[in-house]
Amino acid sequence: MFTYVFLALLVLVVLVFFAGVKTVPQGQVWTVERFGAFTTMLQPGLNFIIPFIDGIGRKLNVQEQVLEIPEQSVITRDNATVAVDGIIYYRVMEPEKAAYQVANLGVALSTLAMTNIRAVIGEMELDATLSSRERINSQLLTILDGATMPWGVKVSRVEIRKIEPPENLIRSMNLQMTAERERRAVVARADGDREAAIMRAEGEKQALVLAAEGRRLAAVQDAEARERLAQAEATATRMVSEAATAHGESALRYFIADRYVRAFQAMASAPNSRLVVVPMEAVSLAGGIAQAMELLKGGPDTGPHGPSSGPSGSGGGGLPTPRGTEPPPPHPATPAEPTPVTPRPTTPSAMPTPIVTAPIPPAASSAGPWGGLPSTRGPWDIRS
Numbered sequence: 001m002f003t004y005v006f007l008a009l010l011v012l013v014v015l016v017f018f019a020g021v022k023t024v025p026q027g028q029v030w031t032v033e034r035f036g037a038f039t040t041m042l043q044p045g046l047n048f049i050i051p052f053i054d055g056i057g058r059k060l061n062v063q064e065q066v067l068e069i070p071e072q073s074v075i076t077r078d079n080a081t082v083a084v085d086g087i088i089y090y091r092v093m094e095p096e097k098a099a100y101q102v103a104n105l106g107v108a109l110s111t112l113a114m115t116n117i118r119a120v121i122g123e124m125e126l127d128a129t130l131s132s133r134e135r136i137n138s139q140l141l142t143i144l145d146g147a148t149m150p151w152g153v154k155v156s157r158v159e160i161r162k163i164e165p166p167e168n169l170i171r172s173m174n175l176q177m178t179a180e181r182e183r184r185a186v187v188a189r190a191d192g193d194r195e196a197a198i199m200r201a202e203g204e205k206q207a208l209v210l211a212a213e214g215r216r217l218a219a220v221q222d223a224e225a226r227e228r229l230a231q232a233e234a235t236a237t238r239m240v241s242e243a244a245t246a247h248g249e250s251a252l253r254y255f256i257a258d259r260y261v262r263a264f265q266a267m268a269s270a271p272n273s274r275l276v277v278v279p280m281e282a283v284s285l286a287g288g289i290a291q292a293m294e295l296l297k298g299g300p301d302t303g304p305h306g307p308s309s310g311p312s313g314s315g316g317g318g319l320p321t322p323r324g325t326e327p328p329p330p331h332p333a334t335p336a337e338p339t340p341v342t343p344r345p346t347t348p349s350a351m352p353t354p355i356v357t358a359p360i361p362p363a364a365s366s367a368g369p370w371g372g373l374p375s376t377r378g379p380w381d382i383r384s
Contacts, residue, residue, distance in 0.1 A: 019051035029095040031057035041095055058099035064091040064156065067106055069113045071162070080126040080169060086160040088113055088144065094152025102151045109148065113158070116143045121163075129163060136160050 023046055024030050030042040034054050042049075042056075049055075071085035088109055092098045102108050120139050121129050129136070140158040148155055165173065244252045 016051045020048055022047045022049060022056065027061060027063045029060050029062050029092075031060070031096060031099050033057035038096060038100060058095075060092055060095040060098055062092050062095060064089055067109050067113075069110060069117070069161075072114055072117070074118050074121045076121060076126045076129055077123060078125045081166060082121070082126070082129065083162065083164045084117055084121060084160060085162050086113070086117065086140075086158065088155060089157035089159075090148070090153050090155045092152060093154045097150065097152030105151065105153065108151070109144070109153070109155075112147055113140065113144060116140055117160070126165065126169075130165075133160050133163070 022030070022042055024042045024044045026044045028044065030047075031038055032040045032042060032049055032054050033056070034050075038057060039054065067088045067090065069086040069088060071083055073081055074084045075081055090109060092105075098105055117136075117140065120136055120143075124132065124136075137158050137160060140160075141155060144155040144158060240252075240255055243255075
């Protein structure tokens with residue numbers, strides 16, 4: 001009998017021991033209730049309570065926890081419907097409040113978050129909703145943290161995980177995005193064309209400026225060249241005038257014959273000339289050349305009015321025989337003797353120009369090619 005009593009007492013002691021000793025795991029806090037009223041909290045580790053009088057009330061997790069916000073449909077300010085969900089990061093800071101101020105902390109947090117998501121997104125348009133996640137998160141965090149403070153809970157973070165418009169709205173947004181990108185491409189292409197046109201215009205303007213500058217410089221140099229050429233011509237004219245004053249008409253005839261020969265040589269040496277017209281005035285030309293040669297060889301002196309001459313066509317530089325008494329012109333194959341001709345004084349640059357005309361009859365004119373002197377012109381001699 002004594003043995004049974006001892007065994008019963010031993011079992012009672014063991015039960016009392018296990019009822020009065022509690023081990024709380026790390027990261028949790030237990031509340032102690034005495035006759036149903038909250039008395040204290042048990043921290044992680046070994047704790048003792050009064051058996052059968054004190055009891056464990058709530059076991060709360062004080063670590064940071066994650067609570068998912070269920071997906072819900074939210075209408076934006078511009079009447080667009082979007083599906084939204086998210087997550088909440090929270091932590092129990094005051095276990096006694098979290099245990100006794102709210103019946104179900106998880107459900108309360110989830111419901112509060114869903115309600116405030118509708119309030120925040122309902123004040124925004126669709127485009128702002130899709131592009132302002134950070135703004136939505138910060139507003140929800142401020143609202144939830146202030147609302148859960150009496151519950152002894154600290155909301156540390158709120159994240160909107162999905163904002164998804166319906167399919168038809170997504171297709172419309174894709175079309176809008178495509179049109180916007182095409183518009184930007186057209187604008188960029190137009191800007192590029194405008195810049196290219198401006199650059200081309202600038203280049204053409206620079207080219208015109210440079211061309212005008214080149215023409216100006218060329219005109220200046222051309223004017224200087226013409227000025228120098230005019231000065232050279234004036235100097236040559238002055239020298240010819242001085243020579244004519246010093247040596248008389250013989251020097252003047254020499255210069256005229258020299259110019260005549262050069263012009264005829266240039267005409268005959270042209271690469272495209274197949275027909276050379278030789279006038280019968282070669283007789284006068286030969287006479288002028290002969291007198292120039294006599295002048296160069298130191299022939300008879302000439303005065304300012306040319307060499308002395310008799311009344312007839314003989315002797316020195318006298319006038320030629322009148323047309324009515326002159327001998328007939330020789331055949332082109334047999335050159336005639338040169339007849340001296342006293343030309344009319346002209347400027348050094350004046351030079352007889354060969355003119356292709358019909359032969360002049362002897363009675364048609366009594367004037368020579370230079371004015372009042374008799375002419376020795378005969379039939380034209382045409383040689384190819």
